[in-house]
Amino acid sequence: MFHANARGLPFAATWFGTTLVMPEPAFTPKLLAELIEMEK
Structure with a gap:
């Protein structure tokens, strides 16, 4: 960024x-995917 x-x-x-x-x-791909799914 x-x-x-x-x-x-x-x-x-x-x-x-x-x-x-x-x-x-400090994030993992799984955590990032869950965060994006939660924000949809």
Whole structure:
């Protein structure tokens, strides 16, 4: 997310009304999949 092309992504996402899913720093693929499923 710190790449120059992605710097404005969080701002653009909220501008368009999307939901941002921000996992904890230490996450597993299973935890990430559960978090995304829970936010749907």
